[in-house]
Structures are given as structure tokens and as C-alpha cells.
Amino acid sequence: MLRVAQAQINPTVGDLKGNTKKIIAYIEKAKGNKADIVVFPELVLTGYPPEDLLHKDHFVKDNIKALKTIAAKSKGIFAIVGFVDKDSKGIYNAAAVIDNGKIGKVYHKQKLPNYGVFDEQRYFCEGKSGSGMFTLNKVKCAVNICEDIWHDKGPFKEQAKKGAAIIFNLSSSPYDYTKLKQRERLLAKRSKQTKAYIFYTNLIGGQDELVFDGGSLVAAPNGKIISSADRFKEELLINDVHKGPIKAAKAYGRNITVVKKAKPQTQIASIYNALVLGTKDYIGKNGFSKVVIGLSGGIDSALVAAVAVDAIGRDNVIGVSMPSKYSSKGTQTDAKRLAKNLGIEFKEIPIRSLVGAFDRALKPYFKGLKANVAEENIQARIRGNLLMALSNKFGWLVLTTGNKSEMAVGYCTLYGDMCGGFAVIKDVPKTKVYALCEYRNAQGKTVIPVSIIKRAPSAELRSNQKDQDSLPDYGLLDELLSGYVEKHQSFAKMAGKGRKNAAIKAINLVDLSEYKRRQAPPGIKITPRAFGRDWRLPITNKYKEF
Amino acid sequence: MLRVAQAQINPTVGDLKGNTKKIIAYIEKAKGNKADIVVFPELVLTGYPPEDLLHKDHFVKDNIKALKTIAAKSKGIFAIVGFVDKDSKGIYNAAAVIDNGKIGKVYHKQKLPNYGVFDEQRYFCEGKSGSGMFTLNKVKCAVNICEDIWHDKGPFKEQAKKGAAIIFNLSSSPYDYTKLKQRERLLAKRSKQTKAYIFYTNLIGGQDELVFDGGSLVAAPNGKIISSADRFKEELLINDVHKGPIKAAKAYGRNITVVKKAKPQTQIASIYNALVLGTKDYIGKNGFSKVVIGLSGGIDSALVAAVAVDAIGRDNVIGVSMPSKYSSKGTQTDAKRLAKNLGIEFKEIPIRSLVGAFDRALKPYFKGLKANVAEENIQARIRGNLLMALSNKFGWLVLTTGNKSEMAVGYCTLYGDMCGGFAVIKDVPKTKVYALCEYRNAQGKTVIPVSIIKRAPSAELRSNQKDQDSLPDYGLLDELLSGYVEKHQSFAKMAGKGRKNAAIKAINLVDLSEYKRRQAPPGIKITPRAFGRDWRLPITNKYKEF
DSSP, rough: OEEEEEEOOOOOOOOHHHHHHHHHHHHHHHHHTOEEEEEOTTTTTSSOGGGGGGGOOOHHHHHHHHHHHHHTTTTTTTEEEEEEEETTEEEEEEEEETTTEEEEEEEEEOOOOSSSSSSGGTTTTOSSOOOOOETTTTEEEEEEEHHHHHHHOOTTTHHHHTTTTTEEEEEBBBOOOHHHHHHHHHHHHHHHHHHHEEEEEEEEEETTTTTEBOOOEEEESOOOEEEEEBBBOOEEEEEEEOOOOOOOGGGGTTTOOOOOOOOOOHHHHHHHHHHHHHHHHHHHHHHHEEEEEEEOSHHHHHHHHHHHHHHOGGGGGGEEEEOOOOOOHHHHHHHHHHHHTTTOEEEOOOOOOHHHHHHHHHHHTTOOOOOOOOHHHHHHHHHHHHHHHHHHHOOOOEEEOHHHHHHTOOOEEEEEEEHHHHHHHHOOOOOHHHHHHHHHTTSSSOOOOOOHHHHOOOOOOTOOOOOHHHOOOHHHHHHHHHHIIIIIOOHHHTTTTHHHHHHHHHHHHHHHHHHHHHOOBBOOOOOOSOSSTTOOSSOOOOOOOO | EEEEEEEEOOOTTOOHHHHHHHHHHHHHHHHTTTSSSEOOOTTTTTTTOGGGGGHHHHHHHHHHHHHHHHHOOOTSEEEEEEEEOOOSEEEEEEEEEEEEEEEEEEEEEOOOSSSSTOOOOBBBBBOOOOEEEEEEEEEEEEETHHHHHTTTTHHHHHHHHHTSSSEEEEEEOOOOTTTTHHHHHHHHHHHHHSSEEEEEEEOOOEEETTTBBBBBBEEEEOOOOOEOOOSSSEEEEEEEEEEOOOOOGGGGEEEOOOOOOOOOOHHHHHHHHHHHHHHHHHHHHTTTTOOOEOOSHHHHHHHHHHHHHHOOOOOGGEEEEEOTOOOHHHHHHHHHHHHHHHTEEEEEEOOOHHHHHHHHHHHHHTTOOOOHHHHHHHHHHHHHHHHHHHHHHOOOEEEEEHHHHHHHHTSTTTTTOSSSSEEETOOHHHHHHHHHHHHHTTSSSSOOOHHHHOOOOOOOOOTTOHHHHHHHOOOHHHHHHIIIISSSOOHHHHHTTTTTHHHHHHHHHHHHHHHHHHHSSSBOOSSSSSSSSSSSOOOOOOOOOO
């Protein structure tokens, strides 16, 4: 028998000391569970992605030192640890196979992703083929890293040919709501192709705009996922591999007794959990303990407040209502009720007199001119200034509340409602905001007042304003945006089904708002293409298809 | 004889129609000058860098259509045009050799830079070796693209072996103040290595954070730069290649009659010119005509105002002074004098009553607490709100005035003085701000009052505040920042010469300010590493060397 422990842990980028400590703790835990081997995720030692920290020689040296510390604490067990290796040619995204306290074989990742949020060719050299094989209790094993198993020509092929009965894949695979299915399908396919057991070990945790969802698993040679860890949680998944009847395992005469399989989550549940974990980790890893949120009485700030409470607890969330003369009774009451339902501190700072002071200051220049977006934005920026003042005074992090639909078309005020350190629902389309609120309310008592969910969305920056006065219906808009933003669809395709005018409007607004997005706070990626590292459009851009 | 025209032009990213028109106009101009061949810069048709526009299939198709339009207008001349090519494998950074109206050979760039500001491996496939040769009036020629000639193992080697007597290199090489010397040294070396004439044709113009400086040139086989175009200007550089005595040219029995060599610029002059061009193009290419600048009476805003006037003319620049109770008489007078010297419109909007209104609004929460950075930032954010109100009302672009030293250590207010569409001197260290002001004053009459240059820098956000109360002396700070930011130096190196405390302070401040920089407006890169695409540090980052 062989006992395999998969350490699905949450390191912090750059925190070599903290990560080392955590890795050693999990090695101890694996030993305590009498595991023969413990496997960690990709680049677990540095955190993922370390980005330009990799350009610092001393950082790479410190990470190698840390690996030696870990090795010294790994007597009596095999451990596979992701780290950054270095030779005369450059640095590598690497995995060290530590054998009873000694660093043995070191594997270098061969397929370096350089698309979407990934920039690995910016930093790493490619590993040489023919590597990654080692023997564990007489079983032929192989190790490879993330993309190595996704790529059709990845090293898993060669490793299988060399007789690997078990393949350990170390991953740091960022969450989006389409990823899990792809991943399960892929690993099932790969295990069939290789006729090996694949132990897929994934990171968990939030890192700036990315959330890693864990969901580490074991795929059997027959293409079945036979064991899996929970998502969005640290876990040591332990499975025994031993002799038995599974046919495909004949190659080495062993199979697996299922120890644990995680309960599946709905897509909406996984998005909600990703938002909670991403928010929790951004706050915690950046040294904050409390957050402040502007509560408008609208649905976006309601969802952000609920996520924040679930992330760091109601005692650490402060809601601030900042009504103006355009704020309706309905939204003001709802903001209060929301705060009460969530059990968070609630402050009210009316902005009427501040708006008046700005009107007076600008009167010499604005006299005789029609009120327009200038006056609307002044209000939003007064609110931003107030939230930032509270942040600066009390050390609270401001969470912004804009959703992806708004961010896409620029229906938000730069330096106004866009003020803040972290944009929780930046990548959540408006239609999914509704679904997430319904989901949250269904988890127990109704925390988000139904009147908030039912009310037609409004920025309340002028009389009787409704979002839908300026924008296509959100259902249609989100479909168009998914095409334009997430799939780079052509105008011809988007304009079908009589949608020409709406498509032109959406495309023009997205193009025009690039300058705003460039100054937006980071937020959690949940879709296949977010407005983050995976969206690199120029601001200066005169391309038009129509 | 062979007449070569190098079209150093300024396209706009994405503007396929406009760029096509401009390219055709230069082809006409070259024909009018009886040139045998006209060469354009890298990706001139799409503009550089097109970034994620390259992910749009229809964009690539439209660019190929545009190339055909250009070819049809190129009868009676050879033209080499940079564009995006496509085949079943993917897309290529390519150069089309158009021969008398027909698209002949198409060369694919082989060495794709993926460091610094470059992400070419994100988009392009590598070209095959052995390509790029063509014959022009019986002379063996070769074409390659930018990095192809920088890389030690670039295709220029093979092309020389095949007998290329002339190598055309198409470039889009972004400016920094160290680049020209490197470029001249490199091309001299390459021409000696290849024993060929190298015609290096570079783009000019501003594109978001990048400025392309032109400086197209001809390097002779003896390693001499024998002809060069001006920098930061569109130009059609024409040179005749004909029989003559230069020994190294024996291979094909021709040499060059020098037609034109540009006058050298000092480093400071080149920085100033880069700022002017970058500002002019950001404003113009994004459809603005006027800009508004907050004038504090300090040196940073003075320099930005001078650059803006030189970029778009004094009639298009509005200066706004927004004094508070902490503004000194000296700075207020200086702001007015600066505006007068530059001949720009000047507005004054005092903020005392606005500050009072915020104090009153926040009193219930701030009562009994000591004034701190919260109160300082409120003032900066009131000013930001006023500038943005003017921007929203009149369609003026706000230029921000922060320098690189401030941006590095976070000595600036997010949503306050950081408000604006374009950050002109974002990559200019404070010590170079002084040098640039001296340079500008030396060009004619003194426009930047000497009292502005002489006064100790202050944010004037509290009584008797001086930058140097919170920061190391700017001379020392800029040295430390150059080490930490531009060279990724280690703490050990930075802390030498008794600088340990200052180094710790600088490093901690730079690390802590990453979240601010992530929300900063784009600004012009002038150093080898700016806070733009060439700076990708995580916000969440616990790495410390000390």
C-alpha cells in the first residue's frame, strides 16, 4: 500500500517564512497520518503568481534557502514542493522531490502558459523533456506542473510511455465559473490516455484578482474522478493506493480505496464562495481587519456587504449611507434594513450641504450652463471622499460595489463610486448579481431585503434616473458584453437577431471606458475573461468594425 | 544606383483606415522623390502595440484587407509594410514586401520579445528561419523585424550568410533615455558583423504609456552611422546607395551618399521632447483638444503646464489654482506668474469653505481625534473633484502632475492629486524634474519662475509641511529608487554607504504603495523601467529581505 497526502493549502505571495512554516506543518500532519508522500501545489513556496518578484535575484535565492529548510524537516516521508529553481540559463517553475530529508530530483515545468492571466514566458525557462520520473516504494511515478497536463503535447505522454503508474500534477489554477468542468473532463481524459492515476493538487486562496479554488482530486486510469477535496478550503486529502481489481490499474497492479469525495456545488454557489474567499484573503493578507462600504440601498452594495460579512464577520463591516436630495425614501430605508439584517454597524452622512458647497464654489464657471454629468459625478466623488476619509482615519479598507456590466460600459464614476481598495463584484455581470442575492437569501433568513432585489436599478444622481434610461436592458446588455468582452465576438455576430443598435451602443461604451477601467481597483475574477491581467486593450484605440 | 526612402511615421493603434491613408501618402511621397523602395516601421498598419486587439479575428482580417488596398496603390515602387499576417497556426508580426503593386514575400518575425513592456509571445507565432531574402534591382536584400536584430542569435546572421548586402530592419522601439546609445552601438556592431548596410526604420509617436522616438538610421558595413532622421518627428529619410569606394561594401560594389544626418540631442532634451510628443498624442489621438491642470505653485505642475503648452499650444491649456488655508502667498503668486508667463488661462477656486463643509459632515465621527493624513487627503480630493467637474463640464482632459519619486513612495493622494486622464511626468524622478525645468527655461525666456525651482518642495496640506519631513532627501531617494525600481537591487546593495535606514524606508514605502500605483493614470515611460507594463508587482506581497 501507498498512502498519498495532497496538501491543498493557502500560501501568501512573497511570504517565504510564513509559507515555509505552513508547508512544514502540513508535512508533519501528513506524517502524523502515516502518509508515504505529501504533494503540494505549484509554486507553493513563493505563492502564485509571484510576478515581478521573480526578477529579484535575492528573492529566488531566499526561496531556495527556504526549500532547504523544508527538506531538513521532511525526514521519514517523500514530499513534492513547488518552488523556483535556478541555473546558469535562468529560472524555472519547478517541483522538488524531497526524499527522506534530501532534495532529490528537481522537475522543471515544460509548458509555460502565456495567455489570459498568465505571463510565465516572461519569467521562466522551459524545462527539458524526458524528466520528472522517480520511484516511490517500487512504484514508478512522475511529476509535472499545471499546464504540462493541459497541453496536448505535454510531458505526461512521455512520462506514461516510461511507465509512470502515478502522475502527480502540481497546479495553481485560477478559478472561473467554467473551470471545474473543464478540469474534470481533462483529467479524466488524461488518466485514460496515460493509464495512470493522476493526483491533481491545486492551490486555494485569493491573490489580488485571482482566486484559487482547490478541488484537488484523484483521477483513476478508467477516467473516473474517484476522490476529491473541498473547494475554497485548506485540506489534506489522503488516499490509499493498494492492490485490487481495477483493470486499468493493471500496469502496476494497484488501485485506490476511496476515502473522500467532495459534495458538488452549484455554479452560483461556487461564485459566491469565490467572492467570499477572494475578499477575505485580500483583506487579511494585506493587513486590514475592517472594511467600510457605501450602502446606497441598491442591489450591488447589498451583495458586497453580504459577502463582506461572510468573509470577515459582521463586527468588522461598517455600512455608510450618504443620502442626497435625489435619494428616495425606499433606498434609504432599505440601506438601514440591510445593515440591520446583516447586523453591521451603520452610519449616515448626508451630502446635501457638501453638494451645495461645490455648487457655490463652481458657480462662477458653471453659471448659465445646463446641469449634466458633471453635477452627477460631483455627488459620487463627495461620497468617495467621505469613505476614503473614514478609511484614512480608522484604517478601514473601502470595498467598492460596482459590477462587471457597469465596469464594462463605464456606468460608474471614476474617483466616485469607483473609490476603494478592492472591487468585490467587479467581474460579476448584473444579471448574476441578482442570482447571487437570491442564493444568499436562500441560505438562511432573508438578509437582502426583497424590495432591494425588486427595485429598478438607479444611480440616484438626478431626479427619476433609471439605469435603463442610458443602457440597454441588463439581460440583453449582459449577453452582448459576454460576446464582446469574454469572447471577442465580431460586430456582425453581436448585431444579429435585430440587435444592431444595442450592439453599437455596447461596443462604443466599452471602448470608450477603457481609461476608467485602467484606474479601477482590483477585483475578483470569476469569468473566463475579467478586466484584469487577462484584458489588455489599449486606451488609445481607433479601431471600429462599423 | 538605388534610392531608399525610410518612412518614419506616426500611426494610431487600431486606426486601420487612417494608417492606410497615411502609408499611401508616404508611398506617393517616396515615388515623387523617385525612390526605388520605401520602408515602413514594424506593425505600422495596426499601430504598435495593438495588444488584445490581436485577439479579435475581424481586426486581423481588416488589417489584411487594408494591406491589399496599400499594395494596389504601390505600383512603380517596392514597399515594405509591417502588418499582422495569419495562417492556420496563428498570427505573425509580419512585413510584406510589395513589388510593383503585388504582395510578394511576407516575412514573419522570429524573435518575439516577452519582457519589459513587451508581450509578443502572448499573441504571435514565431516565424521560420531561412526567410526574408529578396532581390531589388539585382541587389540581394533582407528584411527582419526589431528584436530580430537585437537578439544575438537573430536571423540577421543567416541572412548575411546568404549574401544580403542590404538589411531592412522594421522597428517599433519604445523610447527611454538610455535607448539611443544602445541602439546606435548595436546597429554599428550588426553592420560590421553582417558586412551589410542596415536601414533601421523606427516608428514615432505616443501610444498610451509609450513614446516611439524615430531616429531611423543607416549603418554602413564599417560600423558607422552614416545617415539618420530626426527624433520625435515624422520624416521621409532618403538615401542613395551607389557604387563607390567603401571597402566593406565590396560584396556588392555599392555605397551610400550621405544625404542627411540628424543633430544630436542631449539626454534632457530628448526626455523633454518625449514628454511633449507623448502628451500631444495622448490628447489628440483620444479626441481631446484642451487640458486642465491644477497649479499648486510647485515645480511638478509647473513642468507639466510647460510641456502641455509646448504640446498643444497655450490657448488649449487651462491652469487652476485651488488654494486652502495652508497655501502660502509664495506658491499662490507663483502659480499666477507661471500661468502669465506661459500665456494660459488661469482660474482660481478657493477650497476653504469646501474643507469646512467636510469637517462639519465628518465631525460626528472624527470628534476628539487628532488631525492626520485623513484631513490632508480630504483637501487633495476636493481639488480632484473640482478638476474633474471642470473636465466633465467642458470636456477638458485633466493632466496629473505627480512625478516618479512620489509615485514610487506613495507621496500622493489617491483620487486627489492622482485624479486625471494622463500623468505626464509619472516616470520622471524628482531630480530630473528640476533639470527639465532648467532646460525649458534655457530654451528662451524664463517661463518657470525661479522661485518655484528654488522653493523647498511641499504638499501644503498642513502647516509648515515639507516633503523632506517624511522622505529622505530627493537626491538620495532617487538613487535608492533607481536601484530598487529600475534595477531590482537587493537591500544589501542599497544599504551600503551608511544608507541602511533610508533604504528600509524607501523599500517599505514602495512596497506599500503598490495599490495606489495600480489605480494611477497612465503616463509617459522615459526610464528603462516605468510603473507601467514593465512593472508587474503583486499588491498582496509579503516578501521582505530585511
